[in-house]
Amino acid sequence: MSADPVSSRRATAPFSYRLDARDGPARAGVFTTPHGDVPTPSFMPVGTLGTVKGLVMEEVAAAGARMVLANTYHLYLRPGHELVRSLGGLHAFMRWDGPILTDSGGYQVFSHAEIRQVRDDGVVFKSHLDGSSHMFTPELVVDIQRALGADVIMAFDECPPGGADHAHAREANRRTLAWLHRCRTRFDELKARGGYPAQTLFPIVQGNVHDDLRREHAGQVLEAGDWQGTAIGGLSVGEAKPDMWRTLELLDGALPADRPRYLMGVGYPDDLLEAIARGCDLFDCVAPTRNARHGTAWTSGEGQVNLKAARFREDTRPVDPGCDCGTCARYDRAYLRHLVVAGEWLAIRLLSVHNLRFMVRLAEEARARVGDGSFHSWSRAWLERYKQGETR
Amino acid sequence: MSADPVSSRRATAPFSYRLDARDGPARAGVFTTPHGDVPTPSFMPVGTLGTVKGLVMEEVAAAGARMVLANTYHLYLRPGHELVRSLGGLHAFMRWDGPILTDSGGYQVFSHAEIRQVRDDGVVFKSHLDGSSHMFTPELVVDIQRALGADVIMAFDECPPGGADHAHAREANRRTLAWLHRCRTRFDELKARGGYPAQTLFPIVQGNVHDDLRREHAGQVLEAGDWQGTAIGGLSVGEAKPDMWRTLELLDGALPADRPRYLMGVGYPDDLLEAIARGCDLFDCVAPTRNARHGTAWTSGEGQVNLKAARFREDTRPVDPGCDCGTCARYDRAYLRHLVVAGEWLAIRLLSVHNLRFMVRLAEEARARVGDGSFHSWSRAWLERYKQGETR
Numbered sequence: 114m115s116a117d118p119v120s121s122r123r124a125t126a127p128f129s130y131r132l133d134a135r136d137g138p139a140r141a142g143v144f145t146t147p148h149g150d151v152p153t154p155s156f157m158p159v160g161t162l163g164t165v166k167g168l169v170m171e172e173v174a175a176a177g178a179r180m181v182l183a184n185t186y187h188l189y190l191r192p193g194h195e196l197v198r199s200l201g202g203l204h205a206f207m208r209w210d211g212p213i214l215t216d217s218g219g220y221q222v223f224s225h226a227e228i229r230q231v232r233d234d235g236v237v238f239k240s241h242l243d244g245s246s247h248m249f250t251p252e253l254v255v256d257i258q259r260a261l262g263a264d265v266i267m268a269f270d271e272c273p274p275g276g277a278d279h280a281h282a283r284e285a286n287r288r289t290l291a292w293l294h295r296c297r298t299r300f301d302e303l304k305a306r307g308g309y310p311a312q313t314l315f316p317i318v319q320g321n322v323h324d325d326l327r328r329e330h331a332g333q334v335l336e337a338g339d340w341q342g343t344a345i346g347g348l349s350v351g352e353a354k355p356d357m358w359r360t361l362e363l364l365d366g367a368l369p370a371d372r373p374r375y376l377m378g379v380g381y382p383d384d385l386l387e388a389i390a391r392g393c394d395l396f397d398c399v400a401p402t403r404n405a406r407h408g409t410a411w412t413s414g415e416g417q418v419n420l421k422a423a424r425f426r427e428d429t430r431p432v433d434p435g436c437d438c439g440t441c442a443r444y445d446r447a448y449l450r451h452l453v454v455a456g457e458w459l460a461i462r463l464l465s466v467h468n469l470r471f472m473v474r475l476a477e478e479a480r481a482r483v484g485d486g487s488f489h490s491w492s493r494a495w496l497e498r499y500k501q502g503e504t505r
Numbered sequence: 506m507s508a509d510p511v512s513s514r515r516a517t518a519p520f521s522y523r524l525d526a527r528d529g530p531a532r533a534g535v536f537t538t539p540h541g542d543v544p545t546p547s548f549m550p551v552g553t554l555g556t557v558k559g560l561v562m563e564e565v566a567a568a569g570a571r572m573v574l575a576n577t578y579h580l581y582l583r584p585g586h587e588l589v590r591s592l593g594g595l596h597a598f599m600r601w602d603g604p605i606l607t608d609s610g611g612y613q614v615f616s617h618a619e620i621r622q623v624r625d626d627g628v629v630f631k632s633h634l635d636g637s638s639h640m641f642t643p644e645l646v647v648d649i650q651r652a653l654g655a656d657v658i659m660a661f662d663e664c665p666p667g668g669a670d671h672a673h674a675r676e677a678n679r680r681t682l683a684w685l686h687r688c689r690t691r692f693d694e695l696k697a698r699g700g701y702p703a704q705t706l707f708p709i710v711q712g713n714v715h716d717d718l719r720r721e722h723a724g725q726v727l728e729a730g731d732w733q734g735t736a737i738g739g740l741s742v743g744e745a746k747p748d749m750w751r752t753l754e755l756l757d758g759a760l761p762a763d764r765p766r767y768l769m770g771v772g773y774p775d776d777l778l779e780a781i782a783r784g785c786d787l788f789d790c791v792a793p794t795r796n797a798r799h800g801t802a803w804t805s806g807e808g809q810v811n812l813k814a815a816r817f818r819e820d821t822r823p824v825d826p827g828c829d830c831g832t833c834a835r836y837d838r839a840y841l842r843h844l845v846v847a848g849e850w851l852a853i854r855l856l857s858v859h860n861l862r863f864m865v866r867l868a869e870e871a872r873a874r875v876g877d878g879s880f881h882s883w884s885r886a887w888l889e890r891y892k893q894g895e896t897r
Contacts, residue, residue: 163843167850192818192843199819200839208835426584427591443600447592451555451584458559458850 127311128264128341130373134484138365138392139492141483144180144342144373146212146264147311148204151179153373153394154479156385156472157214158401161187163197163207166402167462168469170209175439176466177473180212182397185257185267186221190240190247194260202262202310214397215258217267217317218249219289220346220378224272231271233288251295255314259303262310265375267344268296270317275351282321282347286330289319293337314338315375317346322356324363331367342373345393349378358387365392382411382475383499386492389479396476401468405461408453411471412436413495416503420464425450438470519703520656520733522765526876530757530784533875536572536734536765538604538656539703540596543571545765545786546871548777548864549606550793553579555589555599558794559854560861562601567831568858569865572604574789577649577659578613582632582639586652594654594702606789607650609659609709610641611681612738612770616664623663625680643687647706651695654702659736660688662709667743674713674739678722681711685729706730707767709738714748716755723759734765737785741770750779757784774803774867775891778884781871788868793860797853800845803863804828805887808895812856817842830862 127147134141144151158165158173161184165173173181183203188194197206203213222228226238226247235250251269258266269292271285293316300314316334320326334343345364348357361376368374375395376388385396404410408420412433418425420432431441432449440449440463452460482488519539526533536543550557550565553576557565565573575595580586589598595605614620618630627642643661650658661684663677685708692706708726712718726735737756740749753768760766767787768780777788796802800812804825810817812824823833824841832841832855844852874880 162847162849163840164849164851167854169851169854191847196818196839200821200837206840206843208840426588429592445592447588448555448598448600451598455554455583457554457556458853459556459561461850462559462561462854 128313130342130371132371136483136486136488137390138362139389139479139483139488140370140392140394141480142373142394144394146180148210148212148264149179151212151395152477152480154385154389154476155179155395156476157182157395157397158469158473159184159397159399160207160209161399162191163188163203165465165469167405167458167465168402170207172439172466173209173469174211176470177477178211178469180214180264180395181209182214182216183207183261183263184218184221185215185254185261186218186225188215188261189218189257190242194257198260198262204262212265213263214265214375214395215261215263215267216377217269218254218257219267219270219317220272220350222249223274231288233291235269236271251292252299255296255299255303259300259309259312262312264310264312265342266300266312266314268293268314268316270319270346272319272347272350273321275321277321279323279326282319282323282326285347286319286326286333289317290330290333290337293317293334297338313341315342315344316340317344317377318364318368319347320360321347322352322360324360327360327363328367331364335369340372342375342395343368344375344377346377348376349380349384354387358391361388361391361393368392382472383496385472385475386479386496389476389483390489390492398472401472402461402465405464405468408460408464410464410467412502414498414502416499416501420446420450420453420460422450432464432467433471436467436471437474438467440464440467520705522734522763524763528875528878528880529782530754531781531871531875531880532762532784532786533872534765534786536786538572540602540604540656541571543604543787544869544872546777546781546868547571547787548868549574549787549789550861550865551576551789551791552599552601553791554583555580555595557857557861559797559850559857560794562599564831564858565601565861566603568862569869570603570861572606572656572787573601574606574608575599575653575655576610576613577607577646577653578610578617580607580653581610581649582634586649590652590654594652596654604657605655606657606767606787607653607655607659608769609661610646610649611659611662611709612664612742614641615666623680625683627661628663643684644691647688647691647695651692651701651704654704656702656704657734658692658704658706660685660706660708662711662738664711664739664742665713667713669713671715671718674711674715674718678711678718678725681709682722682725682729685709685726689730705733707734707736708732709736709769710756710760711739712752713739714744714752716752719752719755720759723756727761732764734767734787735760736767736769738769740768741772741776746779750783753780753783753785760784773809774864775888777864777867778871778888781868781875782881782884790864793864794853794857797856797860800852800856802856802859804894806890806894808891808893812838812842812845812852814842824856824859825863828859828863829866830859832856832859
């Protein structure tokens with residue numbers, strides 16, 4: 114159903130996905146973009162405003178990250194997509210030569226902004242910064258993302274909260290589908306004009322945790338184009354974990370095996386493994402840097418720990434003795450605890466480096482385990498150790 | 506007057522100072538410590554709580570810093586000097602193998618803490634953190650600094666504010682001198698017990714901007730020991746600039762030429778050059794990182810600039826086109842302005858790297874200019890350009 118289904122599947126196409134191995138529903142592959150390959154599963158750090166909070170992109174690369182995310186909503190408000198374009202686009206602006214994905218702004222307008230009106234032609238909202246009024250239409254969201262110039266851009270979607278009832282979720286699906294057609298039309302128009310870097314548009318499947326709506330929406334979305342990948346939205350927004358896992362299992366059967374699936378906004382280490390087990394490939398979450406701001410670090414043997422704890426006062430071990438990040442190589446818990454307690458910025462930075470590497474490495478290891486067929490036993494044992502550690 | 510004047514001057518002594526060149530009162534030398542040489546003049550970054558705010562020590566070293574300062578008062582309160590000792594001392598704690606200087610705590614108790622009582626036996630004060638009561642005696646201040654293990658430690662001093670009258674300043678001098686004797690006695694006792702790293706104790710000359718008191722105090726302090734260096738306190742605390750320069754000129758004649766002079770708490774780029782011109786060798790100030798937190802950067806051609814300014818919105822030049830720091834090598838004003846306006850931590854970090862390198866390099870260049878006899882003409886031209894830039 115693509116305008117050019119043959120060329121979009123050529124080996125020389127700017128975007129492609131190669132499925133290397135499967136272990137049950139878990140997948141190992143490579144997503145190729147104009148800015149490089151992304152071995153999947155892969156965790157994408159979030160650079161909301163064109164910076165992964167507190168880190169330089171050399172550190173993000175050193176953590177093993179291959180693709181990063183930036184936020185359409187935030188960059189539209191500040192500094193403005195036209196300014197980013199005039200400064201050479203997002204890759205140049207944020208000093209990142211690797212692949213970038215920008216989100217649709219849908220989640221942000223529905224969660225951060227004060228919504229004035231959700232209409233079929235778009236969403237009227239007030240900026241969380243200064244209360245100024247704005248309207249996102251599907252066309253504007255594509256325009257913004259074309260100006261930013263990320264490799265992968267997202268169609269505008271309505272993202273209802275986790276507890277949305279069937280009628281609300283159904284209405285959101287309808288609107289999201291109509292917006293998808295408009296996004297695609299705009300994207301094709303702009304592409305035809307040329308002069309832009311190669312980009313691909315991912316649709317977002319919504320439907321909350323209503324099985325029939327998820328199934329229906331996935332089918333409609335896939336019929337709307339020959340997409341190079343699909344995003345799964347509307348999860349990790351407050352629903353119960355079992356509902357999320359069931360929805361992913363359902364979608365694993367509904368989405369094409371030969372294209373990557375991006376699970377938006379996930380997540381924590383345990384969620385990552387659970388989602389990989391259910392066939393997801395790409396992930397993003399602000400948790401590595403947000404947790405760092407709270408003094409929290411992930412460890413493989415002790416679960417999630419807060420460095421403020423008095424028991425770390427004289428602890429000269431690294432945060433996670435098995436970790437290969439720059440923080441664990443050089444700093445101990447006693448010093449990090451001191452920095453956290455004293456409210457020193459260096460704590461946030463050093464814990465961000467660790468947490469980011471932790472998530473990236475977890476995805477890397479999952480990929481290797483899928484490759485040798487040991488994913489499910491390894492992941493079960495990993496989760497057990499991680500959760501036992503947390504309850505100690 | 507030293508207990509061991511011969512050995513303290515041996516080439517193999519842990520501390521020594523070599524005066525390489527003079528250009529008028531301006532000096533170029535090398536201060537040798539157990540943790541390495543410090544070519545002077547030298548700007549010391551401040552690592553208040555065992556971290557130069559926001560930076561890793563590799564960045565501090567990359568900025569060219571040779572010796573760093575840490576704060577006795579702050580580290581005593583948090584995490585506590587005994588904990589630092591048990592973790593291997595300040596060098597190990599803050600991951601810095603180069604020379605460290607700890608201050609006396611005098612300036613801090615007189616400026617940050619709520620003073621309860623200034624008595625001849627010490628100062629009773631309330632912590633700025635939790636209001637708890639503490640007392641600094643000369644002996645305790647030496648004990649704390651022995652535990653921290655810096656290379657250069659400071660005698661406890663009373664530091665009156667910039668506007669202190671003659672009687673107040675005279676009383677502070679009397680007390681500072683009495684405390685110096687007690688510090689030295691304690692230092693010698695602890696040294697005799699052994700088991701500590703090599704340290705040297707610097708006295709602090711006080712007297713505000715009262716010429717007779719400065720002259721008298723310098724004489725008394727020098728008589729009290731064969732110090733490896735002398736600190737000049739009680740300046741840059743609110744007095745008028747001409748008073749500061751006159752005081753430094755007076756002290757240049759009063760302090761021995763063959764020992765380094767450390768001007769405490771100075772300063773900004775123009776102050777640094779003015780003080781070097783008057784024979785000072787070592788400097789410290791929190792301004793590079795504090796200014797960075799306010800979005801402010803130093804430039805050689807435009808003086809001090811605030812990156813928030815709208816004129817930087819599309820400015821793709823580095824902060825200071827002539828600068829060789831990591832920030833100027835890789836980032837432009839437009840991106841830095843965006844980070845500053847958005848309140849992103851990365852702004853603070855990148856501007857700290859620049860500001861720190863700016864000060865360190867200014868001292869490096871001053872040293873080279875003293876070496877070839879061009880210091881005074883160069884420094885006049887530099888100051889003129891810097892100040893013209895500021896008023897543009």
